[in-house]
Amino acid sequence: MKQLGAEFESRGHHVEIASLDPPGAPFLQQRSLTVHPLGPAISAYAFSSRFTSWLRANRARYDAVIVNGIWQYHSFGAWRVLRNSDTPYFVYPHGMLDPWFKHQYPLKHLKKCLYWPWAEYRVLRDAQAVLFTCEEERLLARNSFWLYRCNEAVVSLGTSQPTGDANLEVKEFYEQYPELRDKKLVLFMGRIHPKKGCDLLIDAFAKVLLQHPGWHLVMAGPDQSGWQEELTQRAVEVGISTRITWTGMITGRLKWGALRAARAFVLPSHQENFGISVVEALAVGLPTLISDKVNIWQEIIADGGGLVASDTLEGTCRMLQNFLGMAEDKELAMRQRALACFGQRFEISKAAAKLEAVLLQAAKINRGARTVNSSKLTSKPRSSFRTT
Numbered sequence: 001m002k003q004l005g006a007e008f009e010s011r012g013h014h015v016e017i018a019s020l021d022p023p024g025a026p027f028l029q030q031r032s033l034t035v036h037p038l039g040p041a042i043s044a045y046a047f048s049s050r051f052t053s054w055l056r057a058n059r060a061r062y063d064a065v066i067v068n069g070i071w072q073y074h075s076f077g078a079w080r081v082l083r084n085s086d087t088p089y090f091v092y093p094h095g096m097l098d099p100w101f102k103h104q105y106p107l108k109h110l111k112k113c114l115y116w117p118w119a120e121y122r123v124l125r126d127a128q129a130v131l132f133t134c135e136e137e138r139l140l141a142r143n144s145f146w147l148y149r150c151n152e153a154v155v156s157l158g159t160s161q162p163t164g165d166a167n168l169e170v171k172e173f174y175e176q177y178p179e180l181r182d183k184k185l186v187l188f189m190g191r192i193h194p195k196k197g198c199d200l201l202i203d204a205f206a207k208v209l210l211q212h213p214g215w216h217l218v219m220a221g222p223d224q225s226g227w228q229e230e231l232t233q234r235a236v237e238v239g240i241s242t243r244i245t246w247t248g249m250i251t252g253r254l255k256w257g258a259l260r261a262a263r264a265f266v267l268p269s270h271q272e273n274f275g276i277s278v279v280e281a282l283a284v285g286l287p288t289l290i291s292d293k294v295n296i297w298q299e300i301i302a303d304g305g306g307l308v309a310s311d312t313l314e315g316t317c318r319m320l321q322n323f324l325g326m327a328e329d330k331e332l333a334m335r336q337r338a339l340a341c342f343g344q345r346f347e348i349s350k351a352a353a354k355l356e357a358v359l360l361q362a363a364k365i366n367r368g369a370r371t372v373n374s375s376k377l378t379s380k381p382r383s384s385f386r387t388t
Helices: 002-010 026-030 049-061 073-082 099-104 106-115 120-125 135-141 166-176 198-209 228-237 252-261 276-283 297-303 313-324 328-346 348-367
Strands: 014-019 034-037 064-068 089-092 129-132 152-154 184-189 215-220 244-248 264-267 288-291 306-309 376-380
Touching (some): 002 014, 049 073, 064 348, 129 135, 129 348, 166 252, 198 228, 198 313, 252 276, 264 276, 288 297, 288 313, 328 348
Parallel strands (some): 064 089, 184 215, 184 264, 264 288
């Protein structure tokens, strides 16, 4: 959303952020957009009385309001203030309506069912549009709650293509991890979390690539759940402990260097709403090997930018085997198609154009006399910009 905001500013709009972070939070100092800190929020529900009073006092200044995420007070609070106003609001669920959560966390889902009818159902029902980042997310969202009604719109997300020196980024990556030079790298980039299928990747790598010593697995991402120790032990058991490098979270030039150095990006996730790391892999022409639970899998298959299989050990093995057996010219062609897929679907200006069309149409309907050039958009994120 940060890049979308910057892109909208470059198109002549004015974007502001209302945040439930407290004033002075370090996170807010990194923002180039105007930010209104309305925290600190109270409890896991992130309640803030300042939020609704501020929005009520300022809503008339904006042509549209975007609500990022649900299940916390900011979405219900926005509904309370805006449902009968002249300012339309839009909601990004960001995958939070995926039925995977219902099956994975049944007790949490039961709790959500108790307040769905009087809170989030109304938030979605009365929104000008509910914004889905891909067609798969839109279809899945219909299957979590029996009471469901909203105006759906698919607008995508995106990122900017890297502009750094590719050779320098790869050079810096190998300087940081010299043991990876001359290796054929399979790259995982994301949280070390059971949802991401890291265990499937380790087992599949052992089954398919154990006898191919030139291949090496790079696991890049933060261990937020304390799972890495168990995975490391698993790697010892299957005989590939020396064939894995755990980098922790990498960013900036180091991240792009890893993506450029890799032969394939692999994400056998059990649930992934959009997968920004997948899009970043496409941005450098890296073939993406993903499960069919990564919601942009249909777009990648349609464009030939990667391989897709089920989120099982068998499916992950099949993807690695198919990629291993790919002729050099076929791999090169897949790299070219991956880059084209990014340019056609996920480059930030394309994503911004889709969202802009939806917002401006609503602004014309609701604010007829106001001109396009004077339109102002404000985004209402949760208390932090976490991804799920």
